[in-house]
Amino acid sequence: MARSVSTRRKLFFTVAAWSVALLIFFPVLWTILTSFKTEASAVASPPELLGADWTLQNYSDVWARSDYPRFFLNSVIISIGSTVLGLLIAIPAAWSMAFVPGNKTKDLLMWMLSTKMMPAAAVLIPMYLIFQKTGLFDTRTGLVLALMLMNLPVIIWMLYTYFKEIPGEILEAARMDGASLKNEVLYILTPMAIPGIASTMLLNIILAWNEAFWTITLTTINAAPLSAFIASFSAPQGLFYAKLSAASTMAIAPILIMGWFGQKQLVRGLTFGAVK
Amino acid sequence: MATQSSRATARLMVAPSVVLLFIWMIVPLAMTIWFSFRIYRLLSPERSGWAGVRNYTWFFNSPDFWLGISNTLLLVGGVLAITIVFGVLIAMLIDQPVWGQGPLRILVISPFFVMPPVAASIWENLFMHPQNGLLAAAARGLGEQPILFLESYPMASVIFIVSWEWLPFATLILLTALQSLSSEQLEAAEMDGASALSRFRYITLPHMTRAITVVILIQTIFLLGIFGEIFTTTQGGPGSASTTLPYMIYKQALIAKDIGRAAAGGIIAVVLANIVAFFLMRSMGKHLDA
Numbered sequence: 001m002a003r004s005v006s007t008r009r010k011l012f013f014t015v016a017a018w019s020v021a022l023l024i025f026f027p028v029l030w031t032i033l034t035s036f037k038t039e040a041s042a043v044a045s046p047p048e049l050l051g052a053d054w055t056l057q058n059y060s061d062v063w064a065r066s067d068y069p070r071f072f073l074n075s076v077i078i079s080i081g082s083t084v085l086g087l088l089i090a091i092p093a094a095w096s097m098a099f100v101p102g103n104k105t106k107d108l109l110m111w112m113l114s115t116k117m118m119p120a121a122a123v124l125i126p127m128y129l130i131f132q133k134t135g136l137f138d139t140r141t142g143l144v145l146a147l148m149l150m151n152l153p154v155i156i157w158m159l160y161t162y163f164k165e166i167p168g169e170i171l172e173a174a175r176m177d178g179a180s181l182k183n184e185v186l187y188i189l190t191p192m193a194i195p196g197i198a199s200t201m202l203l204n205i206i207l208a209w210n211e212a213f214w215t216i217t218l219t220t221i222n223a224a225p226l227s228a229f230i231a232s233f234s235a236p237q238g239l240f241y242a243k244l245s246a247a248s249t250m251a252i253a254p255i256l257i258m259g260w261f262g263q264k265q266l267v268r269g270l271t272f273g274a275v276k
Numbered sequence: 277m278a279t280q281s282s283r284a285t286a287r288l289m290v291a292p293s294v295v296l297l298f299i300w301m302i303v304p305l306a307m308t309i310w311f312s313f314r315i316y317r318l319l320s321p322e323r324s325g326w327a328g329v330r331n332y333t334w335f336f337n338s339p340d341f342w343l344g345i346s347n348t349l350l351l352v353g354g355v356l357a358i359t360i361v362f363g364v365l366i367a368m369l370i371d372q373p374v375w376g377q378g379p380l381r382i383l384v385i386s387p388f389f390v391m392p393p394v395a396a397s398i399w400e401n402l403f404m405h406p407q408n409g410l411l412a413a414a415a416r417g418l419g420e421q422p423i424l425f426l427e428s429y430p431m432a433s434v435i436f437i438v439s440w441e442w443l444p445f446a447t448l449i450l451l452t453a454l455q456s457l458s459s460e461q462l463e464a465a466e467m468d469g470a471s472a473l474s475r476f477r478y479i480t481l482p483h484m485t486r487a488i489t490v491v492i493l494i495q496t497i498f499l500l501g502i503f504g505e506i507f508t509t510t511q512g513g514p515g516s517a518s519t520t521l522p523y524m525i526y527k528q529a530l531i532a533k534d535i536g537r538a539a540a541g542g543i544i545a546v547v548l549a550n551i552v553a554f555f556l557m558r559s560m561g562k563h564l565d566a
Contacts, residue, residue, distance in 0.1 A: 006373075009373075010372075010373050010374065010375070013369065013372040013373065013374045014374040014375045014376070016369060017369045017370050017372065017374045017380055018374075018376070018380060020366055020369060020384075021370075021380045021383040021384050022383060024366075024383065024384050024386070024387060024440070024443065024444070025383040025384070025386050025387075027387070027395075027398050027399065027402070027403065027440070028386050028387065028390060028398075030398075030402060030403075030410065031398050031402060034402060043407075043408040045408075045413050045416065046413055046416075046417060047410055047413050089292050089293055089296065090293060092289035092290070092292075093289055093290045093292070093293040093294075095289060096285070096286035096287070096289040096290050097286075097290060099286075100282060100283055100286035102283075108290070108294070110557070112293070112294075112297055113497070114550075114553060115297050115300065115301045116497050117497055117500065117546075117549040117550065117553055118301065118304075118305070118545075118546055118549065119500060119501035119503075119521070119522045119525070119542070119545045119546070119549065120501050120503065120522070121501065121503050121522040121523070121525045121526045121529070121542070121545070122308060122522070122525055122541070122542030122543070122545045122546055123304035123305070123307075123308055123542060124525075124526070124529055124530075124538070124542075125307075125308075125311065125529055125535050125538060125539065126303070126304040126307035126308055126311070127304055129307070130303065130304070130307075149296060149297065149300040152293060152296070152297060153297065156293060181282060181285050206388070206389060209391065210389070210390075210391035210392065211391075212391055212392050212393050212504050213501075213503060213504060216393075226391070227391055227393055230391070230393050230394055230397070231393055233397075241401060241402065241408065244397065244401060245398075245402070248394045248397065248398060251391060251394055252389060252390050252391060252394055255389050255391075256386065256389045256390075259385065259386075259388070259389040260382050260386075263381060263382055263385055266385070
């Protein structure tokens with residue numbers, strides 16, 4: 001008796017939860033479906049689903065019209081480059097704040113986060129001028145630096161909260177045995193912190209991949225990533241729905257797939273260690 | 277515990293981050309402050325010199341200024357309210373025993389992986405477009421006139437789009453918090469005759485306070501600078517109905533090409549962000565201490 005009630009309860013919640021989840025996911029799904037329709041079928045009213053004209057034409061059109069591989073490669077280099085560089089700078093900082101905290105550590109962390117509070121639009125012109133003057137404009141190096149600095153506070157925060165969870169006794173024991181600071185970080189801390197570092201890395205690759213202000217304003221052709229690629233496809237008055245959908249799918253697919261596979265790490269990463 | 281030398285080393289390890297972030301913050305800020313007091317127009321480069329506070333007074337006297345400020349705050353407040361209320365509800369729903377929780381989570385998290393220009397153009401074209409959008413087709417199917425979302429309700433539409441983007445973030449953090457809530461406590465309360473509503477009010481909600489604080493803090497930082505979604509969809513219009521402070525600055529910088537005014541707007545935006553941050557920290561700082 002109790003069992004059947006709980007099964008019915010489970011069935012009810014399953015249906016409800018899946019309905020909500022599909023509703024949230026629907027815009028992405030609809031975009032993917034539209035990308036495989038002909039232009040006429042994409043704007044048909046009422047909307048076509050089973051009777052639609054399916055085609056791969058949009059993908060070959062988008063592929064032919066723009067240099068997708070170059071945009072893609074730029075996105076990969078910029079998001080991975082800025083994340084790796086950011087980790088190299090952030091790991092020592094987060095380590096020392098977590099294990100040798102001073103009375104100003106909390107303030108320092110808050111200050112770091114506050115540097116993100118400056119609206120990007122506010123410093124657009126100075127950034128533009130700086131990038132022009134230093135020759136970083138429209139270079140991958142420039143964007144790697146910009147996105148690294150933009151996300152550095154988030155990286156440090158996340159690593160700090162992970163490192164805080166590592167018991168200090170282990171480190172003390174290592175110190176007793178005469179481990180140097182360098183060895184302590186390399187052989188004790190890093191292996192224990194790998195899951196946290198992996199989550200941080202994943203989240204920051206996604207943040208960098210999806211960044212669409214500096215990547216568009218600080219590039220023209222050479223270093224332009226997928227955010228600029230999609231900006232060039234904003235078709236007027238919806239004449240090219242299917243192509244727009246194909247281009248959108250091509251821009252989000254890599255990170256969507258990566259995110260799906262890494263969602264367990266990501267969920268951990270997203271919580272900033274704030275929720276246990 | 278830590279020796280003198282390990283403290284010194286620790287400082288040395290923080291130094292690169294602090295120095296880099298300081299330069300990253302102070303150089304553009306100093307330049308912006310400098311420009312904000314200068315006459316600096318790209319369209320008439322021969323006119324230059326000190327502007328005094330005229331760039332600032334132009335902003336304060338602009339008919340769009342208070343609208344821009346209130347739209348900015350409305351966007352932040354609206355998105356926070358929607359994502360937290362629905363985030364709590366959806367997190368509680370997913371937290372129930374259901375089949376396929378893994379795939380379910382993947383579906384719910386998906387909007388987070390969609391870059392803002394794509395999200396904005398999907399909603400603008402595929403859904404909210406008055407002729408070809410899916411919502412217009414649905415309205416016609418019901419025998420109604422299609423709603424001109426971006427023309428008639430520009431702010432509400434932008435808030436909706438941005439909420440869709442941020443809902444996964446809020447939901448996931450709140451879900452993680454919920455999963456650490458002991459079911460024994462809830463069952464005990466149920467035994468004692470506490471209603472579902474009071475169980476939520478006195479047990480579930482207090483348990484999520486810290487998670488909600490994190491959501492508010494992180495989202496506010498990102499939402500204060502929202503620009504791309506407005507640029508793609510409404511261009512701040514119709515008229516200036518959906519103009520926010522970042523969008524006003526953008527218009528001065530890249531359309532009017534008045535760097536001095538744009539810089540003054542930038543400084544106002546920085547001050548506004550600091551005021552918001554001050555109140556956030558004051559009201560929430562106590563929930564954040566580890």
